[in-house]
Amino acid sequence: MAHRIAIIAGDGIGTEVMPEGIRALEATAKRFNIDLEFTTFEFGSCDYYLEHGKMLPDDWFEQLKGFDALFYGAVGWPDKVPDHISLWGSLLQFRRQFDQYINLRPCKLMPGIKSPLAGREPGDIDFYVVRENTEGEYSSVGGKMFEGTDREVVIQDTVMTRTGVDRVLKYAFELAQTRPRKKLTSATKSNGISITMPYWDERVVEMAKGYPEIAVDKFHIDILTANFVLHPDWFDVVVGSNLFGDILSDLGPACTGTIGIAPSANINPEGHFPSLFEPVHGSAPDIAGKGIANPIGQIWSGAMMLEHLGYKEAGDALVSAIEEVLSAGDSQVLTRDVGGQGTTQSLGKAIADAI
Amino acid sequence: MAHRIAIIAGDGIGTEVMPEGIRALEATAKRFNIDLEFTTFEFGSCDYYLEHGKMLPDDWFEQLKGFDALFYGAVGWPDKVPDHISLWGSLLQFRRQFDQYINLRPCKLMPGIKSPLAGREPGDIDFYVVRENTEGEYSSVGGKMFEGTDREVVIQDTVMTRTGVDRVLKYAFELAQTRPRKKLTSATKSNGISITMPYWDERVVEMAKGYPEIAVDKFHIDILTANFVLHPDWFDVVVGSNLFGDILSDLGPACTGTIGIAPSANINPEGHFPSLFEPVHGSAPDIAGKGIANPIGQIWSGAMMLEHLGYKEAGDALVSAIEEVLSAGDSQVLTRDVGGQGTTQSLGKAIADAI
Numbered sequence: 001m002a003h004r005i006a007i008i009a010g011d012g013i014g015t016e017v018m019p020e021g022i023r024a025l026e027a028t029a030k031r032f033n034i035d036l037e038f039t040t041f042e043f044g045s046c047d048y049y050l051e052h053g054k055m056l057p058d059d060w061f062e063q064l065k066g067f068d069a070l071f072y073g074a075v076g077w078p079d080k081v082p083d084h085i086s087l088w089g090s091l092l093q094f095r096r097q098f099d100q101y102i103n104l105r106p107c108k109l110m111p112g113i114k115s116p117l118a119g120r121e122p123g124d125i126d127f128y129v130v131r132e133n134t135e136g137e138y139s140s141v142g143g144k145m146f147e148g149t150d151r152e153v154v155i156q157d158t159v160m161t162r163t164g165v166d167r168v169l170k171y172a173f174e175l176a177q178t179r180p181r182k183k184l185t186s187a188t189k190s191n192g193i194s195i196t197m198p199y200w201d202e203r204v205v206e207m208a209k210g211y212p213e214i215a216v217d218k219f220h221i222d223i224l225t226a227n228f229v230l231h232p233d234w235f236d237v238v239v240g241s242n243l244f245g246d247i248l249s250d251l252g253p254a255c256t257g258t259i260g261i262a263p264s265a266n267i268n269p270e271g272h273f274p275s276l277f278e279p280v281h282g283s284a285p286d287i288a289g290k291g292i293a294n295p296i297g298q299i300w301s302g303a304m305m306l307e308h309l310g311y312k313e314a315g316d317a318l319v320s321a322i323e324e325v326l327s328a329g330d331s332q333v334l335t336r337d338v339g340g341q342g343t344t345q346s347l348g349k350a351i352a353d354a355i
Numbered sequence: 356m357a358h359r360i361a362i363i364a365g366d367g368i369g370t371e372v373m374p375e376g377i378r379a380l381e382a383t384a385k386r387f388n389i390d391l392e393f394t395t396f397e398f399g400s401c402d403y404y405l406e407h408g409k410m411l412p413d414d415w416f417e418q419l420k421g422f423d424a425l426f427y428g429a430v431g432w433p434d435k436v437p438d439h440i441s442l443w444g445s446l447l448q449f450r451r452q453f454d455q456y457i458n459l460r461p462c463k464l465m466p467g468i469k470s471p472l473a474g475r476e477p478g479d480i481d482f483y484v485v486r487e488n489t490e491g492e493y494s495s496v497g498g499k500m501f502e503g504t505d506r507e508v509v510i511q512d513t514v515m516t517r518t519g520v521d522r523v524l525k526y527a528f529e530l531a532q533t534r535p536r537k538k539l540t541s542a543t544k545s546n547g548i549s550i551t552m553p554y555w556d557e558r559v560v561e562m563a564k565g566y567p568e569i570a571v572d573k574f575h576i577d578i579l580t581a582n583f584v585l586h587p588d589w590f591d592v593v594v595g596s597n598l599f600g601d602i603l604s605d606l607g608p609a610c611t612g613t614i615g616i617a618p619s620a621n622i623n624p625e626g627h628f629p630s631l632f633e634p635v636h637g638s639a640p641d642i643a644g645k646g647i648a649n650p651i652g653q654i655w656s657g658a659m660m661l662e663h664l665g666y667k668e669a670g671d672a673l674v675s676a677i678e679e680v681l682s683a684g685d686s687q688v689l690t691r692d693v694g695g696q697g698t699t700q701s702l703g704k705a706i707a708d709a710i
């Protein structure tokens with residue numbers, strides 16, 4: 001049976017890296033005999049917004065809900081549409097309406113990629129950030145009072161539910177169980193944010209009782225960001241709230257030098273709704289249209305999608321193909337950001353060929 | 356006229372580094388002919404709590420408010436008193452009741468200190484983090500509903516006021532004006548935290564109108580943490596909310612390798628109340644009592660205090676003395692964390708002698 005994949009390329013370099021993502025997926029599908037069927041959608045881009053006054057058609061949910069996965073490029077083009085409109089009107093809708101309550105990002109030192117950290121080698125850093133993806137600090141509750149006066153007060157609620165906290169913790173503990181080191185780190189700030197964060201800590205303690213084989217520790221977010229830089233080798237699975245997870249899952253790839261090529265998965269683990277796979281990088285208006293964007297983030301996201309669909313071996317093979325091409329270091333093939341003179345296409349093609 | 360300084364050493368290594376902080380201040384005061392008068396207080400420590408059932412006496416405000424500055428060690432000893440009690444019962448009270456609405460921390464690559472970032476040299480990184488220190492995410496508004504059930508909901512408000520936001524921005528802009536590069540970076544997350552953060556951005560735009568000579572930019576906190584690692588040389592003055600400032604002012608010193616020795620100032624700029632000067636590091640129960648804690652954070656905080664009291668030249672001289680001793684690299688003098696075999700006292704004494 002075919003797996004139905006919805007393609008939404010979005011804006012800027014999203015439209016350039018997407019064809020390479022598909023090329024790599026097609027090559028992998030062929031080798032592993034997987035049946036993938038792609039359907040492309042034009043909505044979810046700022047150009048669509050300029051034409052229709054909204055980022056998505058009214059029936060987007062109906063159109064997309066039957067797919068097995070969404071393969072997503074990048075959204076946003078601030079000169080056309082303010083970010084909070086383009087993002088809340090598309091990506092953040094998918095995450096919420098499709099209850100993609102897990103945002104998963106690998107932080108891995110890759111061969112041939114220069115880490116900004118001194119003296120770190122591939123193998124030294126290899127962990128996952130698991131981010132809560134639907135509630136917490138990203139709420140729509142709050143407002144303004146005394147607007148426009150000196151007494152102006154602006155309030156926004158952080159909202160945590162037991163359901164929301166427990167399910168992301170459960171996912172993180174189970175992920176930790178599949179890893180050789182079986183270690184979980186919780187991001188908190190219970191010494192300063194004195195209502196929601198102590199609650200988060202309590203739920204971690206409670207959940208840990210069900211996973212006695214997992215070694216659990218926690219750090220306040222301030223010193224945790226410091227430790228990402230100072231001791232990235234300490235981490236295996238790191239779990240955080242929506243905001244803390246957001247921060248850590250940019251900082252982690254920055255520390256491994258992979259911020260331009262890191263992938264991410266927005267997952268509905270029960271499979272009630274499609275999950276969404278997207279590179280960490282944005283639409284990068286500054287380099288859009290030049291054919292020089294690195295397609296690895298898109299391709300690596302495709303590998304995560306394959307794993308999610310049940311093809312771990314195929315996903316691993318695609319990651320290995322990426323590593324192989326990076327190791328080979330052919331400057332005709334690699335894009336500029338990784339020290340070459342190649343194009344989006346030359347790099348995408350090399351990876352597809354390596355499969 | 357003597358400047359009256361209140362000394363609160365607190366817990367753990369706070370009590371060990373404080374005497375070295377005083378020694379350095381006394382040496383500097385002598386050389387620059389400054390009259391400092393120290394008064395020591397026992398409260399504000401976990402031992403005080405164990406004896407009295409509270410961190411501070413009821414009249415602490417009266418006892419301390421007439422001082423010209425508070426010189427603070429470190430508070431917290433989780434095995435004796437939970438952190439949220441010891442911190443909210445002392446340090447966070449001072450910050451609020453004395454309206455120390457600025458938290459200022461230098462991030463500076465120091466000679467002889469190993470930065471975890473590859474290829475960075477002293478001079479490359481030299482910026483300040485200005486943190487809002489009284490409101491924002493650190494609120495006491497919120498609560499729980501359906502406690503103990505599956506429907507449990509926990510809410511905490513982030514509260515920003517025009518007064519609170521504008522005054523920290525003003526301080527940051529004026530600090531940027533005193534710096535050669537005249538550059539200010541605002542930490543935001545208005546693409547995700549859609550009520551308070553767009554408000555923060557608006558106030559930055561408004562405030563910037565009064566400072567046309569300052570170059571202003573902004574980054575979302577996720578990519579900003581990444582840029583601290585990737586491009587620390589971009590920054591000059593970075594301003595953020597209470598939480599974002601907290602994160603950045605640990606991450607910044609981590610990137611410069613100075614997290615164990617960085618200072619901080621909690622400032623009431625109008626001088627209506629005493630300001631408070633403390634090292635960034637905590638009480639470090641794991642190394643307490645061994646005489647090996649590095650006293651530079653305490654001494655450098657003393658330098659910030661001198662500058663605050665109007666003695667910029669004396670403060671600069673004390674920072675130079677620290678740099679001199681670090682450059683000399685005498686392993687008999689330096690503590691272990693900076694590659695020596697010396698003690699808290701040997702390092703403190705060397706710095707006092709260098710003045």
Ligand SMILES: CC(C)[C@H](C(=O)O)[C@@H](O)C(=O)O
Binds near residue numbers: 191192222442
């Ligand atoms: C201890 C804690 C409450 C405090 C804070 O978050 O303000 C600390 O991290 C700091 O930065 O001084």
Ligand SMILES: CC(C)[C@H](C(=O)O)[C@@H](O)C(=O)O
Binds near residue numbers: 087246546577
């Ligand atoms: C664009 C923004 C709203 C988004 C987020 O904060 O969730 C992004 O940073 C991400 O991590 O996918």
